[in-house]
Amino acid sequence: MKRILVSWIGRSDLLAVEESDSIGLGPIAQAVDGTGYDDIVLISDYPEQEVTCYLGWLATRTPTKITRHVARLTSPTNFTEIYEAAIAAVSETQKRYNNDTLITYHLSPGTPAMAAVWILLAKTLYPATLIQSSREYGVQVADIPFDISAEFIPRIARQIDERLEKLLAALPPEATEFDSIIHRNPVMQRLIAKARLAAIRSVPVLIEGESGTGKELLARAIHRAGIRAEKPFVAVNCGAIPSELVESEFFGHKKGAFTGAASDRKGYFESANSGTLFLDEIGELPLSAQVKILRVLQEGEVTRVGDARPIKLDVRIVAATNRSMMQEVAAGRFRADLFYRLAVAVLFIPPLRERQGDIGLLIDHFLEQAVIENCETRKKISASARNLLLCHPWPGNVRELLNTLRRATVWTTGDTIQADDIREALFPVALQRAEHILGRSIAEGFNIQGVIAEIARHYLQRGMDEGGGNKSKAAKILGLPNYQTLSNWLKKYGLE
Template sequence: MKNLSQILLIDDEAHNREALALLLTHAGYQVQSAASGEEGLELLHKTPFEIVITDLFLPGASGIDILKKVKEDSPYTCVILITGNASAETAVEAMKEGAFDYITKPLNFEKLKILVAKAMEKSRLVAENLYLRQQLRGKYKFDRIIGNSLAIQQVFSRMEKIVHTDSTILILGESGTGKELVAKAIHFNGLRKDKPFIAINCGAIPADLLESELFGHVKGSFTGAMSDKAGKFEAASGGSIFLDEIGTMPMHLQMKLLRVLQEHEVERVGSSQKIKLNVRVISATNADLEEQVKKGHFREDLYYRLNVIPILLPPLRERREDIALLARHFLQKSCNEMNRPLMSLSPAAMRALEAYDWPGNVREMENVMERTVALTEGELIEREDLPSGIGGHKEDPLSLLGPRVTEEGVDMAQVISEIERHMIREALDLGGGIKARAASLLSINRTTLVEKIKRLGLE
């Protein structure tokens, strides 16, 4: 984020400009001056300013012209207008165009100092907010969702198709599969990326408070309602609201939510006034909503309203080819956060991770790698260093063979691919990542190894 600390002063009257610049400098501000609107615009093009103080009436480009240009190019810069004509019409026009405030001649410097201090605070808050949003957009890029498997690539494909739409989305998946990460990636890469993203866990808030949290309330509508309060839907105006664990919502609130989705308006608890909404709704659940509909626990009409575009996140046990990739990613992340040298996983430890079913999915994987890095001495993680539920049991010498042949049959090609994948990883680990050495250990040509690496998604 840029460290802005300057004021631009534009006034065509030299004595006023010089006197005001001197006073502001003595007050602790850095000031640059311009004698015309054109000169001021040129300085704005070269240098970022927190505040612009400009006379309203200038030869050439006027104060309103300066204001419009600033609002177009620099949303964190506040503009204070100086006018000798304190007409209501002038003030209204300036405020409509986005002026922070205006002050009339003759200038009261103490009043101006108060205005400048307030404008400086607002400018820095807006700049910080913009910076944080840029950081969030980087944090929630699609490439932050890790995986090369076909299952996760299908998720990426669907996300790319819907990111620039405003359709309602329902994200389905077990706990820990990354539903909120997907919701944020869709929002921060979409049409509403510069507007709020508001998340609420419907299962974490008591039913008697959830209605107020979602839709707001007016003073006196219930015991403890000491003042009016906007709900999450209002807070998300122009942006997106993420309703996590939507399957836990009580039936009476489901009806009200359905009405909000249909009418695009909300009523606060205790009020009959309708408030128009412009919000994208993204919901998520680890429950089987279709089964809940059949049992009468979830409204069928609401289910279809929410399920306009479904995204199904596969559990980690159904995309085992991504386990090694995720393990190395979280291993590096944990090492960086703990200022540890980069650690590695032994072949036996990696096999244990890939054989585990991961009931907590990606979230569990991240926690396991953090715990393992914290408790392991040295730079190589062995099977015994993993939590007992993952690495503590004795390794089955036939574990690489995968599922046994049963009456239901087995996908032999998939089993062979898994065996190849394990052996190639071991050879690459033992060969220090050098493909020629790994190929020699496997008694195959280097070109054959390269082709297998590409085919198995191990690049």
């Protein structure tokens, strides 16, 4: 049987290439020295240049075959992505050797989340030996009972995954109508899962979220994925209707009902009959209009202005607002009875600044869209330009990102969008307050390492820009002891 060592590449492994005298060989090199493995399978999401350099160094220390697997992680603590990458590497190895293998997982390199996944695989799907290593005690077999293994993963992460799995288990077949909502963030995954459940029913939906987060896009996807997909979808901006015209606009009117009513006219409710009425910014409706809309929803019929004959309706309501409706009700600005009539399925779209892992996907998607809209040849975006976009707080959310890339595409004459092009395309954020970072929700999906990385990338890039690309100057600006430390930081956060 073939003896296989499987491991993630950790930061201490990469640092050993240049600093082995001070920090040691690193966990992987320590484990392979003097052992009889037939293959060393290494998984990594670090930059290509760093990993290639490390593999070349490791190959000088062992004659054993080294197989590399590239992983793409949005976060080094994302259990789902880590699990999928580990499964892919192990299953491919098993197939290559026709399952004639004795596998060892190395727990020491990488994050605790990566070690947790190795423990679960070793005790369940792919039984294996577990090892750990340190400079002080060398390489040791890690004998971990299964009951301890089950407790190794942080409880809250396990609970989040279980809730998501329960949602997904009850979903209808994959709904392509939601493909236009670009995402991979766990919070967005749960949102789309809930939206798909709501879509196949006719219950009212209330969507909350800041301006520009894509509330109408989600509303249209819910409509298209439901049983009313072939029926009308009527979108109404409630904040744009003068209070004196609310009845006529929503309920329609008869000819001669008032001055200027030259003919019969359907209202929004009647136009959306058998389909979906999307009430955007419903929090803008005056109280007098709210009570009239509540009556229509309760009785399932509408009466045109100037007419005495009610018209029966079958309309699904999807409402949206950039306000907190609970706060509006508490303040007396929104009727509680109408709120509870609308808030059957409530969906909250997080602001873009809290959607770790999604901004990069949206940049690529919107850049391609902007190129097509402007009939441009394909454009690339430089690493420094992308980093500026990743670090921006996006008060205007997805809409602001899209329009920023549109402007950058128009104003960039070359085939690559540079950092200066992005700076010119961005609107200045007048109040980049601490709550953009310090006030973020720490509910499900929060990733502290992602937030720290966001801050680090922002200031590292600024330091390099203000230092004119000189690492010694940039290190001094950023308060780092020397340029070597700065280089390590730049490598760690993918800026070099």
